[in-house]
Amino acid sequence: AQSVTQLGSHVSVSEGALVLLRCNYSSSVPPYLFWYVQYPNQGLQLLLKYTTGATLVKGINGFEAEFKKSETSFHLTKPSAHMSDAAEYFCAVSEGGSYIPTFGRGTSLIVHP
Amino acid sequence: GAVVSQHPSWVICKSGTSVKIECRSLDFQATTMFWYRQFPKQSLMLMATSNEGSKATYEQGVEKDKFLINHASLTLSTLTVTSAHPEDSSFYICSARWQGEGYTFGSGTRLTVV
Numbered sequence: 001a002q003s004v005t006q007l008g009s010h011v012s013v014s015e016g017a018l019v020l021l022r023c024n025y026s027s028s029v030p031p032y033l034f035w036y037v038q039y040p041n042q043g044l045q046l047l048l049k050y051t052t053g054a055t056l057v058k059g060i061n062g063f064e065a066e067f068k069k070s071e072t073s074f075h076l077t078k079p080s081a082h083m084s085d086a087a088e089y090f091c092a093v094s095e096g097g098s099y100i101p102t103f104g105r106g107t108s109l110i111v112h113p
Numbered sequence: 114g115a116v117v118s119q120h121p122s123w124v125i126c127k128s129g130t131s132v133k134i135e136c137r138s139l140d141f142q143a144t145t146m147f148w149y150r151q152f153p154k155q156s157l158m159l160m161a162t163s164n165e166g167s168k169a170t171y172e173q174g175v176e177k178d179k180f181l182i183n184h185a186s187l188t189l190s191t192l193t194v195t196s197a198h199p200e201d202s203s204f205y206i207c208s209a210r211w212q213g214e215g216y217t218f219g220s221g222t223r224l225t226v227v
Contacts (some may be wrong), residue, residue, distance in 0.1 A: 009154075036218075043119065043206050043218035044157075090156065100147065101216065105156045 002027045002093045006104035013111055019063075019078040021107050023091035026072065033074040034092040034101055035065055044090065050074065061085070086111045115141050115211040119219025126197055126226055132191045134222045136207030142187035142211035147216075148180070151204040163190040197226040 007022040025031055032051050036044040048059025055067040065076045074091060088108050092101035116139040126132050136146055144165045149157040160172045160180040161182050169182035179201075190209075194201055207219040 034216075041122070041204070041221065041223055043117075043220040044208075045218070046215070049215075100159060100162070102157045106154075108154075 002031065002039070002095055002102050004091050004093050004102055004104035006089075006091050006107050008107055009105065010108045010110060013081045013109070015083055015111055015113055016080050019076070019081045019085065019109065021076040021089050021091075021109065023065075023074045023076065024072050024102060025074060025093040027093055027095055030096045032094045032096060032099075032101070033067060034064070034094075035059065035063070035074075035076050036090045036103075037061075038088040038090065038106075040050065040087075047076070047089075081109075081111045083111050083113070085109055115124075115209070115217040117143075117207060117209050117217050117219045119207050119222060121222060122220060123223040124225070126224070128169045128198050128226055129196055131193055131195045132197055132224060134194075134205055134207070134224075136190045136192070136209070136219050138209050138211075141209075141211050143190070143211065144187060145210050146184060147210075148182060148188040148190075148192050148206040149206045150207065151206060153204075157206060160192075167210065169171075194224065198222070199226045202226045 003026045005024045034049045035047040048057045048066045050057045058064045090106045091104040094101040118137045132190045146163040148160045160175045161169045163169045163182045163184040165184045184190040206221045
């Protein structure tokens with residue numbers, strides 16, 4: 001079985017500050033890990049994903065995440081927040097590419113001036 | 114890239130009527146599509162897996178007679194909410210798997226039953 005825990009339902013940062021969204025996973029096999037962003041009343045857009053290989057994954061809009069097997073974590077970071085980053089972020093895990101991902105509860109990122 | 118088009122983006126209907134939501138893969142063939150339901154400020158809950166040319170597989174607790182899924186072609190899956198009631202009001206999102214390792218999502222449908 002697989003599961004995802006996103007720590008913090010809301011994260012608030014100032015524009016220009018570091019963004020850190022936390023995600024811990026549980027998986028019985030080597031996981032595939034994803035971060036998605038959702039803007040109000042829209043679907044999900046893939047930010048980045050980890051499958052195999054390099055553990056530091058770079059995505060769109062300046063986001064990156066690092067897969068840490070020992071910590072079962074896949075935290076999402078961005079060096080400098082922008083107002084347009086305000087959205088809901090979902091971490092997801094799947095047991096391989098063919099398996100349906102399981103989503104975390106989401107973290108709402110609030111960016112204030 | 115793979116694009117999934119979902120329509121309508123929002124719909125308001127009267128209680129007791131049925132509503133159809135369409136999900137189309139625009140530039141790839143989607144043998145499998147997924148339907149999710151999302152409550153406000155919550156995560157996505159998988160409702161069913163739609164397979165082209167066969168019956169959908171529903172998750173536990175999802176009423177298959179209320180949420181009818183049809184996947185008649187490699188590019189189109191539909192979700193029909195039958196005899197809708199206010200408790201069916203929600204945000205519905207479809208997704209399709211592409212190239213074996215990616216999932217692309219539709220833009221979602223906001224259903225309000227009054």
